[in-house]
Amino acid sequence: MKRKVAAILAADIVGYSRLMAEDEDGTLRQLAAYRNVLDDFVVHHRGRVFNTAGDSIMCEFDSAVETTRAAIEIQDYMRAQNLASPDGTRLQFRIGISVGEVVERQDDLLGMAVNIAARLEALAPPGGICLSRAVHEAVASQIAVPFEDIGERQVKNIPFPVHAYTLAGPDEGAPEPQRSGRRFSSHLTLALAGAGLIVLTGVAGLVLQGRLPEPTEPTAAFGPAPPVRQAAQPLLLPADPIEVFSRLVQRGGQVEDPTSAPGLYHNALLFEAKGESIGAHRAYYALARMGLEFIDPHLRYAALVRAHEGRFIARQVYAELNEDVPTRATALIHALQFDGAERTAKLNALIEKHPDYAPAYYLLAEEHSEERTGRLQTAEDRRIERAALGEFLRAHQDGRLAQFFLDQAVAAEWVDRAHKRHARLEVSAGSVWAPPAADFEP
Template sequence: MKQRVAAILAADIVGFSRLIAEDEDGTLRQLAAYRNVLDDFVAHHGGRVFNTAGDSIMCEFDSAVEATRAAIDIQDYMRTQNLAASQNRRVLFRIGISVGEVVERQNDLLGMAVNIAARLETLAAPGGICLSRAVHEAVSGHIAVPFVDIGERQVKNIPFPVHAFALAGQDAGIPPEPRLSFLRSRIMSALSVTGACLVVIIGAGGFAFHAQPSDPMEPPAAEAGVLSPVRQRGPTPVLTADPIEAFSGHAQRGGQIDDPHSAPGLYHNALLLEAKGESIGAHRAYYTLARMGLDFVDPHLRYAALVRAHEGRFIARQVYAELNEDVPTRATALVHALQFDGAERRARLNAVVETHPDYAPAYFLLADEHSEDRVGSLQTAHDRRVEHAALAEFLKAHEEGRLMPFFLDQSVAAEWIERAYKRHARVALSSESVLALPAYDP
């Protein structure tokens, strides 16, 4: 058997047995949908899945850098999905990555690198990533995320301590000037998934994108044709007397709605299609809803996560740049800001809060950006003050009755509120510190 060096990614779902016990059919459908997304991320970064067992997945990559980028993309996608999921249906992965010699046998891989990746996964926090020292050395100069040295750990069935590092944040860099071949492949994928015509203007300043809805029964225009880059407003919103109540009714009745024209019907269908793994139909429903110019935040979060999962963060950023220009709302501005990384995302989130101080969901996401869950042990006193102040603004909006109208799915709002109260109490500061801090601090 021939040996070779490979990077190994091991992923496992936290609390899988509980999820199965509570809703076996729903959990298996959800797992199948997430597996499709995970497989897409792995393939996009040049890897392959070589072993699966229940809720555990083992993947091989030629590069430790690409393995880590795939892991960051997976966790970033899951984090966004969980923002719009109820507590009991939240799915969290633990991921471990190692690099070393492996031996292939009947498409499976054996070796110490495989064993160490599986053990590192158990050291990772829910929603987190744990790297071996060799992986850390390989990626630290290539991926712009902070690492935390958690030291040597003795793990099961490994005869020596494993020196491990954890990712403190879930951001990953995007090449500043993507190659044209990369853009072309992502654009063609976006066209096939969203059922839209995409106008691409290439000039000295770079690339400009515009997606126009197209008839799904109409064949694509010939390459020789020229598409007019005319911006189109979204469809006229069709709102029931109470869209929130209408969405709740759809959810209680279940089943797909034929030819929906209202925001509640489109969101209901999008969620149902996404759960069934029918991503093309889900894209179309989300896109139609997104162009209605409404301020409901939960459909936008789900749509951005779906685009990011299937088309990558660059396309998701472009989609929301277009939406924010064509049909600008507080929701599109907020979700567009979330498509950036690191310091730029923080700056954009602060700008949204400053521009739209009445848009309560922005405070929750700003607090999340500075939370210990996000930045890990690198959370500073400044981060805690910002998190505390932003959560206070969010909860104030809730107590004054200004929050719930921004959510079509009220269970998502209830989940955010519950989490906000717990986190606000956890990061409670002295009255002097709180009073000294503005409502939102860049």
């Protein structure tokens, strides 16, 4: 029998027996459909399903990081699907992840890591994930999500306590009306009154204004919706939006009925600071649809969607924005919603298409940085990081960078960090920094 080290993902359906008793055919159809999607996520992260029994699924991966990313994407997908389903028919997974030595017997895997993953799955909240300490140590610096340390747990048929960490779904602990879909969601109709838009977003994509019937009922979450129009109310761009934004920041206070990018961004940041996520979503979305090249509002908006709706929905939102109002900024932020090699490939493709687009060089450098690659950073990674940072700093030196940031403080932070990282790389290369050569070869 072959022994090896593997990361194991165990998943099963919450309340499966009840769902089968209430609607066996419907539950089996849902499970089959979700299994197909789950298999795709597993394959995408270079894993394989090695065992299934009823509602239980066991998967093997070579990497704890890829296993955890797959688990997060699976739960994001399930959450998005459930938002459109009645409470009593929703399928929710619990997922457990462990890593350790396993024994391979034909196509099956046996061993303590498999058993622990199954027990951790039982500790996960509905829609959540539970990790062993070894997995948490491997992924904590690679995946920026809030894990909760639940300490050592004695679990069935494991002779020693298992130290575990959980990652709950965003609805965990929320009041029932909120879980039933009344909070902001990409699957709800959003009354974006400030922009005169009604949008329905979701896994199937955004359904834009002009394709929906005029609403006759108020939307549940946001009050009366404006009538649907064929074109959004025009949003204005001041002669110097960067200067206008700077004055708004200095003045403080909310802008009433903003009609410009600086006003929308200023309000969005205020709403975020006050914890008013719905107002922030509205302002960011109206600004995102203006088709401007400022990237800092897009970065904040994508982060807000990921935090509330998950990365699966953030990816869908920016896929649609990039199709409807394509700019270099939407293409860049869409690329960032992917992971690993796929994100790097999209950044390289964007640079190839727009070789003078400075922000893409900075983010490509991050992909190859020691902070991202850790101990796996190679000499080639360092070469690419150094060259990309050089191109970014050249753009700053030539005055081609500021135009991409409404908030110049964000641009200054990027430049400062780029200088420090580039200087370290130059020292390690045994030379003193000079303006980089024009050629860039990723």
